[in-house]
Amino acid sequence: DIQMTQSPSSLxxxxxxxxxxxxxxxxxxxxxxxxxxxxPGKAPKSLIFDASRLQSGxxxxxxxxxxxxxxxxxxSSLRPEDFxxxxxxxxxxxxxxxxGGTKVEI
Amino acid sequence: ExxxxxSGGGLVQPGRSLRLSCAASGFTxxxxxxxxxxxxxxxxPEWVGRTRNKADGYTTEYAASVKxxxxxxxxxxxxxxxxxxxxxxxxxxxxxxxVRVAFGTRHFDYWGQGTRxxxxx
Numbered sequence: 001d002i003q004m005t006q007s008p009s010s011l012x013x014x015x016x017x018x019x020x021x022x023x024x025x026x027x028x029x030x031x032x033x034x035x036x037x038x039x040p041g042k043a044p045k046s047l048i049f050d051a052s053r054l055q056s057g058x059x060x061x062x063x064x065x066x067x068x069x070x071x072x073x074x075x076s077s078l079r080p081e082d083f084x085x086x087x088x089x090x091x092x093x094x095x096x097x098x099x100g101g102t103k104v105e106i
Numbered sequence: 107e108x109x110x111x112x113s114g115g116g117l118v119q120p121g122r123s124l125r126l127s128c129a130a131s132g133f134t135x136x137x138x139x140x141x142x143x144x145x146x147x148x149x150x151p152e153w154v155g156r157t158r159n160k161a162d163g164y165t166t167e168y169a170a171s172v173k174x175x176x177x178x179x180x181x182x183x184x185x186x187x188x189x190x191x192x193x194x195x196x197x198x199x200x201x202x203x204x205v206r207v208a209f210g211t212r213h214f215d216y217w218g219q220g221t222r223x224x225x226x227x
Contacts, residue, residue: 010158011212026226028168032212032213034213036214036217038111042112042219043217043218043220044203044204044217045217046214046215046216049213049214049215050213055215056226087150087151087154089151091212091213091214092203094153094156094167094169095153095170096141096143096153096170097153098150098151098152098153099150100150101150103151
């Protein structure tokens with residue numbers, strides 16, 4: 001199985017900050033990498049697919065990059081509603097596997 | 107509006123069975139591939155299984171940890187999907203989500219809010 005390693009596991013930031021989260025795959029997943037946001041008690045929200053494409057309705061403050069084994073999610077200017085946990089996952093074959101998450105806190 | 111609503115979770119003893127439902131609204135479930143993903147308390151998500159859409163024969167794939175115990179099925183008349191879970195183990199305790207794949211692609215677009223399953227004696 002492909003292992004997905006996210007870093008950092010948590011970070012503290014302020015409104016307006018730029019934040020970058022890294023996701024590394026143990027094998028080449030091409031660009032079949034997605035990011036989603038999770039808040040307590042809420043349905044997870046898909047943000048980015050194919051490593052760098054924004055889901056409809058996702059603000060342009062979010063961006064993704066990378067291919068192969070190294071990927072990043074960036075938030076250019078944190079808004080209050082962006083404080084959440086972020087996960088990456090690959091979909092380049094079965095089983096799909098997920099990163100351990102990055103909690104973005106104030 | 108696209109919505110996925112899971113239900114059927116609860117407390118169940120090890121070895122027993124439970125059936126989760128995923129009801130769709132705002133779209134036709136049988137047009138899409140659907141995955142089940144679970145998240146144990148304090149852990150990252152874990153992929154459970156996937157069903158293809160009706161056009162591709164509703165064929166399924168499962169994680170090794172649930173293969174032979176869990177089964178995904180569809181009910182077009184109810185625009186719903188089910189996850190039949192048999193021989194439950196304590197390690198199956200998690201919140202279970204159904205997740206839609208964007209039509210004609212491989213990536214997720216919409217998640218349900220989840221239903222909690224607790225396996226305990």
